[in-house]
Amino acid sequence: MIVELGHFALILALMVAVLQTVVPLWGAQQRNPALMALAAPAAVTQLALVAFAFGVLTWAFVVSDFSLAVVTANSHTLKPMLYKVSGVWGNHEGSLLLWVLILALFGAAVAWFGANLPATLRARVIAVQGSIGVAFLAFLIFTSNPFWRLAEPPLNGQDLNPLLQDPGLAFHPPFLYLGYVGLSMAFSFAVAALIEGRVDAAWARWVRPWTLSAWVFLTIGIALGSWWAYYELGWGGFWFWDPVENASFMPWLLAVALLHSAIVVEKRESLKSWTILLSILAFGFSLIGTFIVRSGVITSVHSFASDPARGVFILAILAFFTGGALLLFALRAGVMEAKGLFGLVSRESALVANNILLAVSAFVVFIGTIWPLLAEVVIGRTVSVGEPFFNAAFTPFIVVLAVILPAGAMLAWKRGNLGRALAGLGPVLVLTVALGGLAFAMQTGRSALGPVGVALAAWVVLGAALDLWSRTGRGGNRLGRLFRLPRADWGKATAHAGLGIVIFAVAALHSWKVEVIRVAQLGETFPLGAYEITLKDVRQVPGPNYTSTMAEMVVTKAGAAVATLYPEKRVYPVQAMPTTEAAIHQGAFRDLYLVIGDPQPAGGWAVRGYIEPFASWLWTGCALMALGGLLSLTDRRYRVAAGAAKTRLAGVPAE
Template structure:
């Protein structure tokens, strides 16, 4: 009964989404306040209905209702409760339901926090959100219904993919979906502004919080996914340039560009057309990522490789929304004329360079991701675009971005001089170069990647701190510290996020340049060396888990004769799906991780063992958390929450 109610709630949500997508839009065109007012209750009712459907599906997973096809395919009675709940979104249909739930949540947030928006703009934003919701609810109901029943339910299910039975993967998808879907708000604001023909500083101020929220969620989701790949897959890496990884990374890059571009629109009323285009493209990349994950056209370790018919449906959604938005963009080109002028050397130019580098970097990732598909379609050739291409093609843009960032942040608006902007940064530049040269002198027989990464990371962090210090103005130390405490949260958030980027740049370079890897066959009782550490394989025993069997090794790590830690890596096998997984054992440290993996027993005796020393691995996750925390600080700033210009009425009605 509960499942049927959930299905019925989903059908009602589709009907409400159609009302939300049409009547308020017509009302805004006719200046009919009653029709425009329908948008708000429709958005709230849609959230309630989809939440009810999601709750019904969750209930079916929790009680192991195997009369539901989706539960049978993705759950099992012996599975721990956390993974029963995570199994709701650990599949195509359930994850799509979570997608539309997130979309409805953002629409409701526009109702709750959009009190300062003009009535026509708000109605149009919610109508566009309703149209997106209707499209994906149709996709869900007509091609991917999560509430299909089985005529003859089995006694037990097929279990969830063992790779997904992990806390990191339980929380990683919801954050990613909130990021993907959050960019729909930027898209809706862009389309609504194009319909009205009004793109100004107030619009930029309105769109920035939604973009920032989406960027924060994407940052957290990508970091969780990277961390999961690091400790779960057993190969010691954190980023494989997998198509699904790239699918989340591309909108993250475009969202970062959009955040900085909106600043120029807000402050100088320039780059309007570019900012609108970024808002459209950002959501376009989100839809592209949805296509990559769900169409089955690209093979990935963690994609929902489904039938191509679903991929065609998503392509239709992508074509309608992107084609419609870009057509509207072309018709409204006259309303996008820039008002503010700026010289070649200025903060506007620095932010434009930031945008170009981020956009081109995203395009490079897109080409590398989609090229194997294009080659197979056009020339029937199987191609693989891997890490060497992405590292070589992507890295130069990030290096240039890191070099420009501190200088651009200190430039004045409209017109600047490089010499004056560099003057406060001379000490930071000298210290960054000194750190890089010191690292180069201390390392032996290694590439320059580590020292260059250290110098770039230090340059970005020191530049962010100097920018923050300069905002405190002139005077004595006591006065400057007092003014620092009174700075807005957005200023502190900017410095924290930029510093997090610098820390991440250094950590990525360090892990690539200075990692130590050892792969060998080891017998029980044998000791081997990894860098400055000795590792003893003390024992290997069979362990029974709740829904798996495991070979668990006991490995003692020592240094200079003193025991450092005992680790217990595992090789698990899940009988229901007959699938092995690797559970790496990691000793997390401030400056390094000790990373041990036990493999299969060998016919000749012993076990395959992988051992790594990963320098500054935790700095990578720390840098990502700093970026997300910086975004949260900015989001809590009152200047972000209250749109500029919303408290004063516009001088004239917007053009239709």
């Protein structure tokens, strides 16, 4: 009975979403406070109904209710409880329900925290958010019903995809969806502003915290996915330019551009059209990512569905919202006239360059991702676009972005002095060149990527620190003033420093990695860089819902014991699917990464070993970027809408 209540709650949520869309929009058009006031309770009610349905589905997974088709296909009684719960979103239907839940949560958040917004803008934002809810609730109910009953329930389920039975994948999708769906808020604010016919500094101040929160969640989600791929897939890498990885990376790049573009709108009332366009495109690329994951047009360990009919439905949603918003954008071009003028050398120009580089790099990733599909459809050829293309095409944009970042951050608004900014960065430049030269001198017979990465990272990190220090002014007690700076300044410096650390880690991992692939006999010792690896034993170990071939590998260096590692190769009997569990000995400056493979006909075992230099720095840099965003969100200027009282429409009371 409770399952039917969950299904009924989804149907009611769809009806409420229709009400949330139509009535507030009509009320805002008619300047009717009573009709606009319906937006907030409708958004909260939709959230409550979807949350109830999600709770029902979670309960069905926890108690192993195999009368539900989705539970049967993605769960098993022997599965650990963590993966019973994460199995709720480890499939197409459940993950889509999570998608809708987060969408409703953001709509309700505007109802709860948008009291300072003008009444008409608030009503329109909630209404646009409701319209997205209508589309996805309809998609869920009519094509992907998670409450579909089986006529004859089996005694047990088919288990969850073994690759998803991992803590990293348990938490990766919720964070990723919070980022994906969070960008719908920027879209809703953009469409509401276009309908209202006003894009100004106050609007930019309102939209920035929503975009920033989505970007923080997306950063965490992408980092968790990268970390999972690093230790779970056993390939010894952190990023493979998989289409689904790219699907989350493209909106991340556009969200970064949007955050910086909104700063110019807020400070100078310029780049209005570009900021609105980025708001539309960022969410549009989130929908493209949803299509890639769920349409079945690509093959990936991350993909959820293989039903083209669902892909057509998502394409229709993408065409309606992105196409409709772009049409409205074209019709409303006159209301986005820029007011602030700025010189060629200014902080505004640096932010424009930042936006162009990020947008073009996102477009390059999009072309590389979609080209195999286009080639197969248009010319009937099967082509592969892999890591070499993406590295060659994408890297130059990031290099240029890193070069201009410190100087651009220190330029004055409106009209800057490049010579003065570079003079202030003189010590940083000297230290950057010195560190790059040191890296070049220490490495032998390797590519220039390592020293270049060291130099770029130092330039970005030290430039961020100098920018923060320069804000303390002159005279005594600069250290005291440093800790009294606004949190947004600290957040910006922390995020930029995190980017620099990520650049360094990526360059190090590509340049200084050591790898060995071989067949090892029991008791045999083989070298891995400066280390000696001994394959001491291989044995069978039972797990809760799998059997494991576990190796015991002893690591020594110069005769001294370093660690004993236990890589595994697991087989999940329900799905008869193997997975690789790498054994990693983490260090501050390197990871030792060992993998056990299959037994060989001639005897021995296939083994792989890697020395991953500065691997932990990669995720430390990602964590710093997310921390920088969180620090900025705690700034009081983000929590209080600037000039809210001044921008309310005459005769329309604020709610």
